[in-house]
Amino acid sequence: MSVVFQHMMDQPLGSTDESRAMSLMGADIEMLAEYLYSVACETWANVLQLALATWLLETEVGAVCIAPILVVVAFTTCAFAMENTVSSRQRDWLQATEKRITFTNSIMGSIRNVKFLGISEIMSSKIEGLRKEELEIPKKFRRIQSIRVCMINAPLAIEELFVKYPDIAFCDDTPWLSNASIRSNIIGENPSTGFDPEWYRTVVNACALDIDLMKMPAGDQTLVGSKGSKLSGGQRQRIAIARAVYARRRVACFDDVLSGLDNSTARTVFNNVFGSTGLLRRLSCSVFLATHSTFFLPQADLIMILGENGQVFTQGNYSQVQDKLGDVFQRNDSQPIQVDGAEDDIIVPTVDHLTPISDTASPIKSKPPTSNELSVYKDYFSALGWPRIAVLIFVLCVEAGTSAFRYVWVSMWSSSDDSTSRLGYWLGLYGMLSVMQTVSLVIAVLAPMSFLSSPDTGSLITRFSQDMRLVDMILPRAFIWIGFQFFGAIAQGATTIVSLPCLAATLPLLFGVLYSIQKVLSSNVLSAPITRVAGLTVLLVGLSIPFRSHMDPGLLGIVLVMMMNLGLVLSELIQNWTLLETSLGAISRIKDFAEQTPHEEIRAPQTQETTKWLVNGEIKFLDTSIAWNSSDPNPLLKGINLQIGAGQKFGLCGRTGSGKSTLALSLLRLNELVSGQILIDGQDISLLSRSSIRDQISCLSQEPFIFHGTVRENLDPWGKIPSAQIVDALQSVGIWSVLETHSSMEVLDAKLDESILSQGQKQLFCLARSLLKRSKILILDEPTSSLDPETEAKVQNVIREVFSGCTVIMVARRIHTLLDFDQVAVLKSGEVVEVGNPHDLLRKPDAEFTRLFALES
Numbered sequence: 001m002s003v004v005f006q007h008m009m010d011q012p013l014g015s016t017d018e019s020r021a022m023s024l025m026g027a028d029i030e031m032l033a034e035y036l037y038s039v040a041c042e043t044w045a046n047v048l049q050l051a052l053a054t055w056l057l058e059t060e061v062g063a064v065c066i067a068p069i070l071v072v073v074a075f076t077t078c079a080f081a082m083e084n085t086v087s088s089r090q091r092d093w094l095q096a097t098e099k100r101i102t103f104t105n106s107i108m109g110s111i112r113n114v115k116f117l118g119i120s121e122i123m124s125s126k127i128e129g130l131r132k133e134e135l136e137i138p139k140k141f142r143r144i145q146s147i148r149v150c151m152i153n154a155p156l157a158i159e160e161l162f163v164k165y166p167d168i169a170f171c172d173d174t175p176w177l178s179n180a181s182i183r184s185n186i187i188g189e190n191p192s193t194g195f196d197p198e199w200y201r202t203v204v205n206a207c208a209l210d211i212d213l214m215k216m217p218a219g220d221q222t223l224v225g226s227k228g229s230k231l232s233g234g235q236r237q238r239i240a241i242a243r244a245v246y247a248r249r250r251v252a253c254f255d256d257v258l259s260g261l262d263n264s265t266a267r268t269v270f271n272n273v274f275g276s277t278g279l280l281r282r283l284s285c286s287v288f289l290a291t292h293s294t295f296f297l298p299q300a301d302l303i304m305i306l307g308e309n310g311q312v313f314t315q316g317n318y319s320q321v322q323d324k325l326g327d328v329f330q331r332n333d334s335q336p337i338q339v340d341g342a343e344d345d346i347i348v349p350t351v352d353h354l355t356p357i358s359d360t361a362s363p364i365k366s367k368p369p370t371s372n373e374l375s376v377y378k379d380y381f382s383a384l385g386w387p388r389i390a391v392l393i394f395v396l397c398v399e400a401g402t403s404a405f406r407y408v409w410v411s412m413w414s415s416s417d418d419s420t421s422r423l424g425y426w427l428g429l430y431g432m433l434s435v436m437q438t439v440s441l442v443i444a445v446l447a448p449m450s451f452l453s454s455p456d457t458g459s460l461i462t463r464f465s466q467d468m469r470l471v472d473m474i475l476p477r478a479f480i481w482i483g484f485q486f487f488g489a490i491a492q493g494a495t496t497i498v499s500l501p502c503l504a505a506t507l508p509l510l511f512g513v514l515y516s517i518q519k520v521l522s523s524n525v526l527s528a529p530i531t532r533v534a535g536l537t538v539l540l541v542g543l544s545i546p547f548r549s550h551m552d553p554g555l556l557g558i559v560l561v562m563m564m565n566l567g568l569v570l571s572e573l574i575q576n577w578t579l580l581e582t583s584l585g586a587i588s589r590i591k592d593f594a595e596q597t598p599h600e601e602i603r604a605p606q607t608q609e610t611t612k613w614l615v616n617g618e619i620k621f622l623d624t625s626i627a628w629n630s631s632d633p634n635p636l637l638k639g640i641n642l643q644i645g646a647g648q649k650f651g652l653c654g655r656t657g658s659g660k661s662t663l664a665l666s667l668l669r670l671n672e673l674v675s676g677q678i679l680i681d682g683q684d685i686s687l688l689s690r691s692s693i694r695d696q697i698s699c700l701s702q703e704p705f706i707f708h709g710t711v712r713e714n715l716d717p718w719g720k721i722p723s724a725q726i727v728d729a730l731q732s733v734g735i736w737s738v739l740e741t742h743s744s745m746e747v748l749d750a751k752l753d754e755s756i757l758s759q760g761q762k763q764l765f766c767l768a769r770s771l772l773k774r775s776k777i778l779i780l781d782e783p784t785s786s787l788d789p790e791t792e793a794k795v796q797n798v799i800r801e802v803f804s805g806c807t808v809i810m811v812a813r814r815i816h817t818l819l820d821f822d823q824v825a826v827l828k829s830g831e832v833v834e835v836g837n838p839h840d841l842l843r844k845p846d847a848e849f850t851r852l853f854a855l856e857s
């Protein structure tokens with residue numbers, strides 16, 4: 001596993017398929033371990049057993065003893081001959097697994113976007129479809145864990161790069177956060193690096209996170225959610241910066257990390273972290289900062305301006321490159337503002353708004369399962385379907401019954417007087433019993449996979465992929481083998497008792513011992529007790545010896561064999577029972593997850609929205625208060641009163657964390673309306689279902705959402721739009737030609753290769769999807785904040801031209817992008833402090849909007 005992991009770490013990003021490596025580390029290595037064990041332990045034992053049995057047989061029947069060896073050789077040869085077929089099936093299975101994992105990963109990583117687009121149900125059925133495809137190939141599966149790494153992304157243009165100190169911190173423009181507390185994310189989870197409270201507070205303060213933490217009831221112990229989904233974009237970015245600074249490395253690389261922050265916060269963080277007296281200077285850390293902005297250049301020791309193809313356009317200190325800035329940056333950014341502010345004001349906070357600091361970040365404990373054992377069995381059986389269970393039990397009974405009766409039949413045959421004269425009768429019935437046993441065995445062995453493809457179980461297991469391996473691989477196997485062993489034990493026990501009734505007295509003792517052992521096995525003490533059971537069986541067989549003179553020797557032989565078998569069968573039964581119980585833990589976790597995770601749609605919608613209710617796109621917020629959690633006593637947004645006319649362009653701006661996205665996303669009912677009303681075309685949206693709202697409103701976020709699939713699937717997940725219309729949409733956003741150049745086949749049905757699109761082109765592609773949705777309202781949550789000014793201008797133009805007839809609500813950090821909007825609202829700490837036409841507001845020198853704009857220009 002470490003070899004695969006190390007290999008992945010050594011590869012340049014994008015050169016290897018992440019999910020392929022995950023399959024290798026998961027399914028392949030697991031299988032290798034399992035099979036190596038059985039090969040190592042069972043091969044020599046089987047060879048020894050065969051040799052011994054042949055020798056014993058030779059003393060009884062002479063040369064015929066060769067027959068079992070021939071059978072073994074024939075079957076081994078067949079097994080080797082089938083190897084090719086098996087490995088190709090295995091490859092198919094792994095590919096199907098990879099496909100599903102890659103798709104699921106991309107969806108799970110973009111749940112926010114999936115909700116914005118109102119395509120949760122479509123994505124869920126796609127995942128289920130992939131899963132069914134995978135289960136068609138009856139092979140094993142295991143869960144794969146996602147591993148993310150931070151690395152420098154750009155290929156090196158020079159031959160070699162020497163770094164004197166290998167300890168480098170890296171911070172990307174797309175922050176990577178694990179689902180842990182804010183503090184854990186900053187200090188990292190490496191136990192060898194001790195926690196330094198003083199340094200931690202200094203870093204938190206420098207990254208302007210103290211103000212945000214103060215507003216959070218759990219302070220720095222607040223869980224950030226999957227990929228930081230419970231934080232604002234700016235908070236996510238500053239936590240990632242804080243992690244790189246906290247690490248105190250000698251070299252640190254920051255890739256456009258300030259673009260996601262509003263101007264005022266960006267300046268504060270720049271001064272505190274990168275400025276002439278910032279933390280990194282104090283640490284004597286060499287810093288690489290990639291940026292689109294010229295604002296911060298005067299403070300850099302060396303500036304390298306790169307041309308379009310990555311070549312060095314010019315380099316030097318600020319005074320040396322100043323003249324060339326105008327040639328590269330077209331906007332009026334070439335006049336950098338003097339980055340002022342309290343550069344020396346990095347103060348260790350005196351107010352302890354951070355939760356009490358312990359020496360280590362507290363780990364997040366997962367809740368133990370609460371479902372009881374019986375209800376878990378009941379749920380599993382109901383998911384499989386009771387009729388199927390009845391059929392399976394019947395098949396298992398037939399298999400066990402025929403298997404045991406075959407021995408009795410042989411004994412009856414050997415002791416009968418007509419054993420040779422009625423050979424056809426004895427042999428024919430024996431053959432029939434063998435066929436019945438084989439057929440029932442095959443049906444029962446094939447059962448688990450067909451069970452798992454039943455829709456109920458499918459939906460049950462896709463809910464909780466973490467336990468997939470147990471549910472998919474171990475549980476069905478344990479379940480079926482328990483069936484064999486249970487019914488086999490009953491049949492063998494019954495045959496023994498019928499043949500030798502006095503042995504019935506010893507059976508309760510045998511079961512009692514086995515039951516106690518099972519309890520011990522639950523505590524993970526494994527194989528030793530099994531051998532004791534075998535010993536007990538031998539004892540019981542020994543006890544039966546004195547009865548030899550009173551019964552038919554053939555029958556006695558069968559009883560001895562059955563008793564020995566019974567011991568083994570029972571011990572295997574115990575092993576599989578233990579496995580079953582472990583796997584049922586997974587079902588229990590799935591059940592708890594499904595039952596305990598609160599559902600978004602708490603109240604049923606009161607209006608039946610069969611028709612299109614959104615016609616004009618007029619929006620009203622009436623004394624609205626909004627929270628992310630309905631039980632939160634302090635709503636994030638308070639007393640919002642806004643009126644947005646149909647077809648208006650409305651901008652939202654303010655400091656990071658002020659609630660801009662929360663306000664915009666309240667239109668999609670992604671958060672909770674605590675009081676007041678939100679009306680769209682006069683319709684109270686709290687009375688509409690969330691899916692209907694998301695179906696009719698378009699939304700575009702900062703991270704373009706593209707999933708593994710064809711161009712058509714990505715643009716029209718609903719599968720309803722004619723090709724000509726899709727091509728039109730791609731042409732209006734200017735992406736059609738890019739896709740056409742890179743595709744050798746029909747563009748719409750080709751797999752969408754994300755790597756051929758730049759970040760800006762991906763946003764344009766997503767705009768085409770919104771266009772096809774033909775919605776009257778478009779919400780834009782900082783769609784251009786991570787783009788360079790030129791691409792940003794292109795995207796903004798498309799928004800203005802193509803969506804001219806729609807109501808557009810745009811959250812923007814770059815104030816200049818809002819200047820031609822009809823209205824803007826400025827938010828501060830969850831309240832709207834200013835609303836008006838941007839030009840009217842700019843005429844007022846003391847307006848908040850004027851101040852924000854001044855910071856930028």
Ligand SMILES: Nc1ncnc2c1ncn2[C@@H]1O[C@H](COP(=O)(O)OP(=O)(O)OP(=O)(O)O)[C@@H](O)[C@H]1O
Nearest residue numbers: 229230231232233234628656657658659660661662
């Ligand atoms: N899903 C969520 N669950 C809980 N709290 C959230 C969630 N999303 C955001 N918040 C909190 O709501 C507050 C406002 O976040 P919001 O994203 O609205 O800010 P913003 O003004 O858009 O900031 P930015 O400019 O940084 O994106 C933040 O303090 C954040 O922690």
